[in-house]
Amino acid sequence: MFTGIVEEVGTVRAAQERGDVLAVRIAAQAATSGLGHGGSIAVNGCCLTAVDLSPDGFTCELTRETLDRTGFAERLAPGALVNLERPLRADGRFDGHIVQGHVDGVGTVRALRRQAGTAELEVALSPSLERYVVEKGPIAVDGVSLTVAGTAPGLFRVALIPYTLERTSLGEARPGGPVNLEVDVIAKYVERLLGATRREGPASR
Numbered sequence: 117m118f119t120g121i122v123e124e125v126g127t128v129r130a131a132q133e134r135g136d137v138l139a140v141r142i143a144a145q146a147a148t149s150g151l152g153h154g155g156s157i158a159v160n161g162c163c164l165t166a167v168d169l170s171p172d173g174f175t176c177e178l179t180r181e182t183l184d185r186t187g188f189a190e191r192l193a194p195g196a197l198v199n200l201e202r203p204l205r206a207d208g209r210f211d212g213h214i215v216q217g218h219v220d221g222v223g224t225v226r227a228l229r230r231q232a233g234t235a236e237l238e239v240a241l242s243p244s245l246e247r248y249v250v251e252k253g254p255i256a257v258d259g260v261s262l263t264v265a266g267t268a269p270g271l272f273r274v275a276l277i278p279y280t281l282e283r284t285s286l287g288e289a290r291p292g293g294p295v296n297l298e299v300d301v302i303a304k305y306v307e308r309l310l311g312a313t314r315r316e317g318p319a320s321r
Contacts, residue, residue, distance in 0.1 A: 117203060117204050117205060117208060117214065117216060118150055118158045118161075118163070118196060118201050118203060118215040118216070118217050118218075118259070119134060119201070119204055119211050119212035119213065119214075119215055119261060120201070120210075120212035120213060120215040120256045120260055120261025120262075120281040121201060121211045121212045121220070121261060121281060122186075122199040122200065122259060122260055122284045123146055123147045123200055123201050123202060124142035124144055124145070124146040124147040124151075124200045125197050125198070125200070125283065125284060125285055126142040126143055126147065126159075126173065126190055126197070126199075126200045127141055127142065127191055127195065127196070127198075128141070128143075128144045128193065128194055128195065128196040128197075128198060129141040129142065130151075130194060130269070131193070131194070133304055134177070136179065136180070136251075137178060137179055137321050138144075138175040138177065138178045138189050138192070139167075139176075139177050139246050140176055140177075140178060141174075141175045141223065142159065142172060142173050142174055142200070143172055143173040144172075144173045144174065144200055145171075145172065145292055146172065147171075147200035147201065147202055147245055148166070148169060148174055149202075150170065150202070151166055151202060152169075153166065153167070153168070153232060154164075154166065154237055155171055155202075155203075156203050157174070157176070157200060157201070157203075157232075157305060158199075158200065158201040158202075158203075158215070158217045158259050159198050159199070159203055159259070159295075160186070160188070160191075160198050160199050160258040160259050160285070160294055160296050160298045161174065161185065161199070161215065161217065161219060161256050161257070161258050161259030161260070161298055162182065162186050162217060162218075162219050162230060162259070163216070163217025163218065164176040164177075164178070164182075164195070165177070167201070167271065169280075170209045175260060177209075185219055185221075185222075186204055186219045186222060186296050187222045187293075187294030187295060187296055188317065190293075190294055191293075191294065192243070197262060197285040197288060198285060199258050199259040199284050199285050201257075201259060203284070208283075208300055211261075212261030213252075213254035213256075214299070214300075214301055214302070215256045215259070215261060215298055216301055217259075217281075217300065218298060219296045219297065219298055220248075220297055220298050220299050221241065221242055221243055221245045221297050222294045222295070222296060222297065223238045223239040223240060223241040223245075223294070223295045223296075223297045224241075224292065224293070224294060224295075225237070225239055225240075225289045225290060225291055225292065225293045225294075226239060226271060226290060226291060227237070228239050228286075228289045228290070228291070234276060234277055234278060234281075235273060235275075235276040235281055236265070236273055236274070236275055236276070237257070237273065237274050237275075237286060237289060238271055238272075238273045238296070239257065239271060239272055239273075239274075239295060240270055240271045241270065241272065241297060242258065242270065243270070245297060245299055246269075246270065246305075248299035248303045248304060248307075249264055249267060250264060250267070250275040250303075251264055251265070251266060251271050251298060252264060253299065253300055253303070254300050255298070255299060255300070256274070256296075256297065257274065257286065257295050257296070257297060258284070258286060258295045258296050258313070259296065260280065260284050262274040262276075262317065263275075265280060268288070281285045281289060
């Protein structure tokens with residue numbers, strides 16, 4: 117499990133097909149500290165496995181399933197920036213919000229409006245995800261824990277403080293670009309439970 121608090125912005129060094137997977141080499145230092153071979157790491161909000169580690173980074177392998185369900189297919193060219201976070205320690209402080217590293221869908225950046233050091237990011241999303249997004253609710257955008265500042269049909273807006281713009285890849289967002297989205301898992305469970313209750317009807321007494 118993750119929290120959406122980005123520890124480091126890594127840089128893609130190479131992406132190479134190896135049979136049925138795409139091997140991606142990412143340069144990083146802080147986010148690999150204490151990470152073991154085969155350990156989990158969130159890359160732009162997607163939980164991946166570090167199959168190889170070195171002092172200057174790690175390699176992860178992406179299956180077709182991962183490429184199809186994320187925005188990675190368009191964003192893994194050498195030099196691309198990616199947000200990195202190690203899993204939450206059981207004895208650690210819980211910041212951000214519950215982020216599983218399971219990308220729910222891909223949004224499209226509509227605008228990044230800068231305003232005296234801060235910015236407003238506007239993202240379009242599919243109807244299947246829109247129902248889980250509410251004003252002042254949490255959402256992970258490329259692995260960054262954010263609070264929804266406003267919604268409109270087919271889109272949502274979040275406010276980015278200077279720290280977020282400087283310490284994550286969101287400061288480089290461009291209109292038309294894809295972003296990985298993970299909605300609030302609690303909202304999904306509530307919907308599922310309420311749906312089951314309606315189908316089953318009131319409990320017999």
